[in-house]
Amino acid sequence: MSTLAEEIKNPLTLTDAERPNANALEHEAIYILREVAAQFEKPVLLFSGGKDSITLVRLAQKAFWPAKIPFPLMHIDTGHNFPETIEFRDKLVEELGVELIVRNVQDSIDQGKVVEETGKYASRNMLQTTTLLDAIEEFKFDACIGGARRDEEKARAKERIFSVRDDFGQWDEKNQRPELFDMLNGQIEMGQNVRVFPISNWTELDVWSYIQKENIEIPSIYFAHKRNTFLRDGLIWSAEDGVVFRAEDEKVEERIVRFRTVGDMSCTAAVESYADTIDKVVSEIRDSKISERGARIDDKRSEAAMEKRKQQGYF
Amino acid sequence: MEVLKIATAGSVDDGKSTLIGRLLYDTKSLTDDKLEAIERTSKQKGYDYLDFSLATDGLVAEREQGITIDVAHIYFSTASKSYIIADTPGHVEYTRNMVTGASTSQAAIILIDARKGVIEQTNRHFFINNLLRIKDVIVAINKMDLVDFSEDAFNDIKADFEELMDKRDYQDQKITFIPVSALKGDNVVNRSQSMDWYKGQTLLEHLEELDLQDIYNVGTPRFPVQYVIRPKTEEFHDFRGFAGKVYGGELSVGDEVVVLPSMTRSKIKAIYFYDTEYQTAPRRSSVTITLEDEVNVSRGDMLVKVGDLPIVDKQLTATISWMDSNQLTVGGKYVLQHGVNKALAKVDAIDHKIHPDYSGIEENVSSLNMNDIAKVRLRLNKPIFYDRFKEHRTNGSFIIIDSRTNHTAGVGFIE
Numbered sequence: 001m002s003t004l005a006e007e008i009k010n011p012l013t014l015t016d017a018e019r020p021n022a023n024a025l026e027h028e029a030i031y032i033l034r035e036v037a038a039q040f041e042k043p044v045l046l047f048s049g050g051k052d053s054i055t056l057v058r059l060a061q062k063a064f065w066p067a068k069i070p071f072p073l074m075h076i077d078t079g080h081n082f083p084e085t086i087e088f089r090d091k092l093v094e095e096l097g098v099e100l101i102v103r104n105v106q107d108s109i110d111q112g113k114v115v116e117e118t119g120k121y122a123s124r125n126m127l128q129t130t131t132l133l134d135a136i137e138e139f140k141f142d143a144c145i146g147g148a149r150r151d152e153e154k155a156r157a158k159e160r161i162f163s164v165r166d167d168f169g170q171w172d173e174k175n176q177r178p179e180l181f182d183m184l185n186g187q188i189e190m191g192q193n194v195r196v197f198p199i200s201n202w203t204e205l206d207v208w209s210y211i212q213k214e215n216i217e218i219p220s221i222y223f224a225h226k227r228n229t230f231l232r233d234g235l236i237w238s239a240e241d242g243v244v245f246r247a248e249d250e251k252v253e254e255r256i257v258r259f260r261t262v263g264d265m266s267c268t269a270a271v272e273s274y275a276d277t278i279d280k281v282v283s284e285i286r287d288s289k290i291s292e293r294g295a296r297i298d299d300k301r302s303e304a305a306m307e308k309r310k311q312q313g314y315f
Numbered sequence: 316m317e318v319l320k321i322a323t324a325g326s327v328d329d330g331k332s333t334l335i336g337r338l339l340y341d342t343k344s345l346t347d348d349k350l351e352a353i354e355r356t357s358k359q360k361g362y363d364y365l366d367f368s369l370a371t372d373g374l375v376a377e378r379e380q381g382i383t384i385d386v387a388h389i390y391f392s393t394a395s396k397s398y399i400i401a402d403t404p405g406h407v408e409y410t411r412n413m414v415t416g417a418s419t420s421q422a423a424i425i426l427i428d429a430r431k432g433v434i435e436q437t438n439r440h441f442f443i444n445n446l447l448r449i450k451d452v453i454v455a456i457n458k459m460d461l462v463d464f465s466e467d468a469f470n471d472i473k474a475d476f477e478e479l480m481d482k483r484d485y486q487d488q489k490i491t492f493i494p495v496s497a498l499k500g501d502n503v504v505n506r507s508q509s510m511d512w513y514k515g516q517t518l519l520e521h522l523e524e525l526d527l528q529d530i531y532n533v534g535t536p537r538f539p540v541q542y543v544i545r546p547k548t549e550e551f552h553d554f555r556g557f558a559g560k561v562y563g564g565e566l567s568v569g570d571e572v573v574v575l576p577s578m579t580r581s582k583i584k585a586i587y588f589y590d591t592e593y594q595t596a597p598r599r600s601s602v603t604i605t606l607e608d609e610v611n612v613s614r615g616d617m618l619v620k621v622g623d624l625p626i627v628d629k630q631l632t633a634t635i636s637w638m639d640s641n642q643l644t645v646g647g648k649y650v651l652q653h654g655v656n657k658a659l660a661k662v663d664a665i666d667h668k669i670h671p672d673y674s675g676i677e678e679n680v681s682s683l684n685m686n687d688i689a690k691v692r693l694r695l696n697k698p699i700f701y702d703r704f705k706e707h708r709t710n711g712s713f714i715i716i717d718s719r720t721n722h723t724a725g726v727g728f729i730e
Contacts, residue, residue, distance in 0.1 A: 024318050030601040031560045034541045035655070038614050062589040063601070066554060067546035150388045158387050164721075177723045178415040178638055182560070183652055183714050187721040201399060203390050288346070 025206055026059065029198040031182065032161055033063040036143050036196050037070050039186035043143035043196075044101070046132075047073040049085035050262045051218050052147030052199065055207055057092065058216055059198060060145075071145075072099035076132050078124040078264045079106045080243045085262050088219040103135040120232075120245055123266040133169040136193055143186070145196045151203045161200050167191040204260075208285050212278045224258045224276040235269035317527050320399045322420035322449065324413050324440035329428040330457045334497035335389055335400055336367020338519065341504035344391035345370060364498065386416050395523055410686035411638035413443050414726060418712075422451040422525060424518070429462045429494075433475040438673050441476075445483040446634065446688070446728065448705065451525055452490045455518060460496040464509040469494045482673075485705070493518055534707040536564035536598075537625065538572075538618040539654040544603055556587065556603040557612050559655075562709040566604070567595040571621040574612055575700045580621065581606040615656035617700050625700045625710060632666070632730045633704075635683070635691045639717060639724035643683040643691075649724065650716040651695060654709065659696040666690040683725075691727070704728035 033056075036043045045060065047053045060069045075089060093100040105127050108114045113134070114127045136144065150156050160176050162184045177185055186194055199207065211218060228239040230250040237244045239252045243265040246252075257270035258281070275281040323331055336353075339345050345353070349370060357366045370389075389400040401416035403409070417423060423444045427437055444452050454476055462468040473492045480490065493502055494513050501507035504519045516524070544556040566572075570583045586593045587603040596602040604618065612618075619625060637643050643662060651660040667676040668689040683689050704711030715725040 024599065027560065027599060027601040031541070034558050034601070038542045038655070063558070064542075064544060065587070065589050065603070066548070066551045066556075067544050151390045178411055178726075180415055180418040180714055180723070180726045181709060181712055183654065183712075185652060185714060185716055185721070185723045187650070187716055187718070189721060201388070201390075203392075203397075 025199070025202050026062075026210070028201065029056075029059045030063040032184065032196065032198040033060050033145070035184045035186065036145060036198075037064070039184070040143040040194070042139065042141050043071040043145060044074045044139070044141045045069070045071055045145040046147075047075050047089065047100075048147070048262070049075070049081065049089045049219060050147070051207055051211060051222060052149065054092070054216060054218055055210060056145060056147050056198060057096070058210075058214060061096070069096065069098050072101055074101040074103065074135060074139075074141075074144075076128050076135065077102050077104045077106075078128055078266075079104060080124050080265045082219065082221050082259075082262055082265055083241070084219045084221050088217075092217075101135070101139070103131050103138075105131045107131070108134065120247065122245055123264060125264045125267045128264075129169070136169070141193060142188065143194045143196055145198065147199060148197050149202050149204070149207070150197075150200050159197060159200065161197055162186055163195040163197065164188060165193050165195060169193075171195075205282070205285050208278075208282045212282050218278075219262060221259045221262060222281065223278075224256050224273045224280075226254055227257050227270065228252050229255045229257060229270060236272065237269055238265060241265065317395070318397045318399060319422060319522065319525060319527065320401060320420045321522070322401045322403060322413070322416040322423040322444070324403055324416075324423065324425050324444070329426045329431070330368075330497045331402065331426050332368030332370075333366075334424075334426065334455065334457060334495070334503065334518075335402060336370040337497045337500055337503045338400075339370055339389070339391050340365075340367055341500060342391055342393060342519065367497070386412050393519070393523060398522070410439065410443065410688075411636065413440065414447065414636045414638070417444055417447040417449055418726065420449060421527065422453065422522070423449045424453045424455055427454060427456045427472055427476075429456050429458045429468055429472065432472045433479070435672055437476070438479055441479055442483070442669075442673050442688075443636075445485045445488060446636075448485050448488075448708065450487075450489060452488055453518065453521060454490060454492045456492065456494050457497055459494045459501060459507075459510065460499050464494075464496075464501075464507070466510070466512040469513075491515070491521055493521065534563035534702065534710070535623040535625075536566050536620060537562045537702075537707070537710045538566060538604065539656065539710075540612055540614055540616045540618065541655050542614060543612065554605070555609075555612075556605050557618065558601070558603045559618075560601045561596045561598055563598060563707055565595050565597045566618075566620070568593075572606070572618045573621055573624065574610055575617045575619065575625075575627065576698060577611065577616070579608075579610045581608040581610050583607075583618075617654075617656070619700070625702050625707075627698045627700050629695045629698045630663075630693070631695075631699075631701065632690065632692050633713070633727035634730065635689055635715070635725050635727045637683040637685055637687045637689070637725045639720075639722055640685055641717060641720070641724065643687075643715075643725060645681050648718075650718050651693065651699075651713050651727075652716055653699045653701060653713040656699060658699055660693045660715065661695075663692040663694050666692065690730070693727075701729050703730060 064070055105124050108131045109116055114130045148156055160179055229236045230239050230246055230252050232250060236257055239246055255272060258273045259270050261268055275284045353365055353369045356369050387402045389402060391398050401420055403413045403416035425440045456469055456472050494510055495502045502517045506517055538559050538561055540557045540559045542558040544558050546554050568583050568586055573580055584605045584607045586596045645662050645665055647662045649660050651658050665680045667678045668680045668687055670677055702710040711729045713727045714723050717724040
C-alpha cells in the first residue's frame, strides 16, 4: 500500500461506537440522490434559495463528485422573493456550473391561469403550484427533488421519500407505496412524476448543524439584521419592498430580526433575534420553543392547510 | 449523536398515540405552538385532560375517524440520542404498514391494553417484529391506571406473552416488559409513584441505554453499485468511480474484490467521500470506489471481498409479506428489486401461508391477498447475488413490483 494511503486517516466517523447524527443522515441523503440520478431520465432539483434547498445542493455536489451535479436546478419564482435570496441563487449557480431554470408565477397570472389573491392575507404561495405543474409538463421532468422534511408539519410526517404524483400533480395519501429497508421504487407511468425528499428524516436543527459543520454559505436574511417591520396576529412582518399588505393602522417599527424560513415574502414572518452568526443561530434553534412553521402563515389558514395544498400538487 | 429508529405497534384504542405524545411532552419536545394547539383542541372537545394523541395523528381522515392510518414519523431527542418513531397502525387491515415501519427500525414498542391483555393483534405485532428480526422489543403494558396498577395483572399479561415467544423463529430477540400509564405519565419518562413493585426501567430509560452497536446487524461487506461516476473532464479524464452504500461490513483500500455477476477480480484503488480519500469505508457509508483494473461495472453489479461470496442463484425461497390489493398468484410474473438490482420473477409455488391468527400454516394455497404472509418459491430470469435474511438484513431482502401498476406489491425475506 502506498504511503499516501497510510497517511490518510479515517475521518469518516460513521463507526458503530460513534455515529454522529448529521453524518448518518448525510449518507442516507446521498444514497437517495444517487438513486434519483440512476432511476430517472429527467430529474430536477427544486431550488428556492432557502436553507433546505441549499443543503440539498451541497449533498448533490458530494454525491456525484468529481462529476458535476447531473441535473438542473429549477426556481419557481413568486416575484415576491427576498432580493438577497435571488442574488445568492445566481451566485451559487455560477459557481457550480449547473443549469438554472426559472419559471415565474407572474407569467401564470398574466396568462390568466391563476388569479392573484387580494386583501390582508394575500399571498402568492398557493399560486406557485400551477407554475410548478406547468414547468414539470414543459420540461417533461419525471423526478423533482425537494427539501421538505417530515418534522416540519403533520401531513409531511407521512410523506414518502419517493412520492408519486399523477398527471395533475396530485398526492394520494391513502395509496402511497410502502418503502422497505433502503429500497426505493421509482417505476412510474408516462405522465406521472415522483417528488423526492432526500432530507425527509432531518430536523430543522440537523439542517442548521450541517450548514455550520460544512461551512455552507446562506442568504443574509437568515441572520439577525435591522429591518422595518410591523406586527400582525403576534407575528412580525417585513415592511420593506412593499410586498406584504400593511393596513394603515399597522405601525412600522425598526426591529432586529432574522428569518427562519425564506418562502414567499408575503407569507414568511420574521422572528426577533440577535443571532448574527451561524453558531448563534444553531444555539438559538436548539433552545427554541416555537416550531419552524409557526412563522408561516400559510399553514395557519386551517388545521389541515398543508395536507390540502399537498393534494393539489404543492411541493 | 446517535439516531435510534423505533417502530410502534398497537391496536385501535390501546393508547399508542397518547404514549408517543406523552414521550414528546415529558421530554419537553413539544414546542409552545404545538402544545397550545393540543390544549386548545382538548378543551374544545371537552376533555378534562390533555389529549396527547393530537400531537401525532396527522391526516384529516385520521382526525375524523380518530385513528392512525399510515406510517407517520415523529422526531424527538434527548441529550444522548436522536429518536425517530415510525408510528404504524395496529388494526387488522394494515399489516403492510407495520412491516414497512419495522423494516427501517432498530427497536420496536408493542402496546398492550392492560384491561384486554394479549389479544390476536398482539400476536400479529410480535410475529412481524420477530419475522423482521428486530433485536429489541419493548412490551409496554398500558392503561395500568385502569387496573389499579396491579402487579398481578401485569404478571398475567407477561406470562401470556411469554407463551407466544416460545413459538417464534428468532429466539435471540430481547424482550422487555414495562407497566405504563401513558395518560397519567407513569413509567414513560418519569417513574411511577403508584407501582412500587416495579423495579425496572422506565420506557425512556430503557431506550436511552440501548446499545446501537449491538443493534445494527453485522455481516460480510456488500457494495451494490448504484451509479457509475464518469466526469469526462480534463482534470478527471480517466476517472471511473463506482458510487454506492456499504452494507454489512467495512471495505478498505487494497482489499481484493470480486465484481458480480462478471466474477472479475480486482483491488480497491481508492475510496472517496466527496473530494477526500479515505482508507476505509465503514458500514452504511455512501462512498465512491475506484478499482485498480479497468473492469466493466454497471448499476446493479456488486463488489464483495474475495472469499466472501454471497449466494448467486436464479431460484430462491422467501417469506413474503403481500401488500397489494391485487393478489399474488402462482405463475404470476413480477419485477423483483433486490437492493438496487432488478430481475424478472415468476412465482413457482406457494409452499404455505401463515394462518391469520398465527396458530399454524395453511397448505394448498394458490394466491395471496393483502396482508398475507407466506413462504413462496420464485424463479428469476437472471441470477441475483443474495444472502439469507437471517445473516444479512439488507442483502437478504427484496421488494416485488407489479409492473401493471408499478406499485410495490410485497416484500420478501430470503431463506
